[in-house]
Amino acid sequence: MTIRDKILIIEDEQSIARFISTILAANGYETMLARTGSEGLSMVSSNCPDLVILDLGLPDMDGMDILKSLRGWSSLPVVVVSARSHEKDKVAALDMGADDYLTKPFGTDELLARVRTAMRHTRTATGNDELARRGTYSVGDLVIDYNKHQVLVGGVNAKLTLSEFRIVALLGKHAGKVLTYDYIIRELWGPRAGSDNQILRVNMANIRRKIEKNPAEPQYIFTEVGVGYRMAEGDGN
Known part of the structure; x- marks a missing residue:
């Protein structure tokens, strides 16, 4: 779809x-x-x-x-x-x-x-040159296609849900930078969502199962314990 x-x-x-x-x-x-x-x-x-x-x-x-x-x-x-x-x-x-x-x-x-x-x-706006040129962000075998709203791993659609895609897309726009849990929640769910990280943690666990070879040792999205998440810097950065 x-x-x-x-x-x-x-x-x-x-x-x-x-x-x-x-x-x-x-x-x-x-x-x-x-x-x-x-x-x-x-x-x-x-x-x-x-x-x-x-x-x-x-x-x-x-x-x-x-x-x-x-x-x-x-x-x-x-x-x-x-x-x-x-x-x-x-x-x-x-x-x-x-x-x-x-x-x-x-x-x-x-x-x-x-x-x-x-x-x-x-x-x-984030200064990501690849996004500006092609509407994609890539690191290793992972490609975020912002035009098609898809995340590909090794050329295969990871079939993320809408919420999962929005999380990965936001991290990709700010690749290399740590985004706090509160920032991600505010950007994607609005100020009324509060500061409960549970919905974010559940989505991230699902994302890692779909995009990482070994979710326990991620290659693409890293956890800054107690702070937030960071997307690995892309191949073109």
């Missing part, structure tokens, strides 16, 4: 939300819709989207407050769509951490281009 990138649309105008959702679905994305800011924040935490399209003029709260809240714990790419066309509004949103700003009305091609660009930002 092909895993599609999930995009959360936080937009209260039904016609615009339907327009965006239809375009994205027709181009291979999975879409979810929230009509209020509070609903949107809740869905970010519970559904782990790959990108958020955010309207600033929501009925219950300003979109800038949502953006500020997200940037307090996540680097999730955010494309702002708004009727606010003043330069100061665009600058404020971008300074707050938006990846892009799209002024209403906008066309199909422009929307898709901004989404693709924002997705690339997250893959290249």
Whole structure:
């Protein structure tokens, strides 16, 4: 089964939300819709989207407050769509951490281009040259294919679950660096997940059974006891 990138649309105008959702679905994305800011924040935490399209003029709260809240714990790419066309509004949103700003009305091609660009930002922001060039990360016999959402070992699909893939993908983006348990949990499950490492440990045990020749002596993902996990540095680093 092909895993599609999930995009959360936080937009209260039904016609615009339907327009965006239809375009994205027709181009291979999975879409979810929230009509209020509070609903949107809740869905970010519970559904782990790959990108958020955010309207600033929501009925219950300003979109800038949502953006500020997200940037307090996540680097999730955010494309702002708004009727606010003043330069100061665009600058404020971008300074707050938006990846892009799209002024209403906008066309199909422009929307898709901004989404693709924002997705690339997250893959290249860590300075990983291989990710920037090819959308893959490799070390030894292991390859993380970010475009196909697959992890291959010796050319064979390891058949990771969605949660397992997201863990490996995050570690691959920051290869060579230790990511703390709390950081990984916040990035993948949101701030409401708390600091219980059990779900992460269970997933990691399953991952190692699928990708390591000897899970007790890992080659790819190392444990920094009491701290977190580190992906081995890639062949191209």
